[in-house]
Amino acid sequence: QVQLVESGGGLVQAGDSLTLTCAASGRTFSLYTMGWFRQAPGKEREFVANISRNGSITYYTDSVKGRFTISRDNAKNTVYLQMNSLKPEDTAVYYCAAVLAFWKGTTTREYDYWGQGTQVTVSS
Numbered sequence: 001q002v003q004l005v006e007s008g009g010g011l012v013q014a015g016d017s018l019t020l021t022c023a024a025s026g027r028t029f030s031l032y033t034m035g036w037f038r039q040a041p042g043k044e045r046e047f048v049a050n051i052s053r054n055g056s057i058t059y060y061t062d063s064v065k066g067r068f069t070i071s072r073d074n075a076k077n078t079v080y081l082q083m084n085s086l087k088p089e090d091t092a093v094y095y096c097a098a099v100l101a102f103w104k105g106t107t108t109r110e111y112d113y114w115g116q117g118t119q120v121t122v123s124s
Contacts, residue, residue, distance in 0.1 A: 002026045002113050004096045009118030012086055016122070020081040022096030022115060030054070030074040033104040035111055036081045038092035038120075045095065047106035049081065057103055063089075086122045093117040 003025040012018055022034070035050035049060045049070040058070050069082040079096060097111035104110045 002029065002032060002098050004098060004113055004115035006094065006096045006115045006118040009094060009120045011121045011123065014087055014122055014124050016086050017082070017084045018086065018120060020083065020094055020096075020118060020120070022079045022081075024077045024079070024098065026077070028100075029077040031100055032098040032113075033101050034070075034072060034079040035097045035099075035104070035106075036070060036079075037095045037097055037108060037111075038090075039095070039117075040092040043092075045108050047108075048094070050104065050106065051079065052103045053101070059106070061106070083120070086120075088122045088124045091120060091122050093119050 005023045008020040036048040037045050038048050039045040051058045051070045051072050055072050067085045072079040095117045096115040098113040099111045
């Protein structure tokens, strides 16, 4: 099992940057594909980005390509989401997720472990 704790959310203005951090417990972090998802009020949780367990593969939803970067540090049991050029439509609760696999897809049902979420609010 793995426990996930997100941090780094906050209130920013459009065009600003934020870095989200997800700290994982356990000694097998390097075996998990890690993903970031987000959920805006009244909407379903949606995929943002994911990274394979060795960091060699990353994938992004179209709306964040070129603005967000996912990365991981297996020595620190941590995954990051660097968010640049933030837009009001990026406002949501951001969740970290994990699944025991080299590589997984973009749907919520493919991930077994979830953090509690961190709020990101982007004002115009």
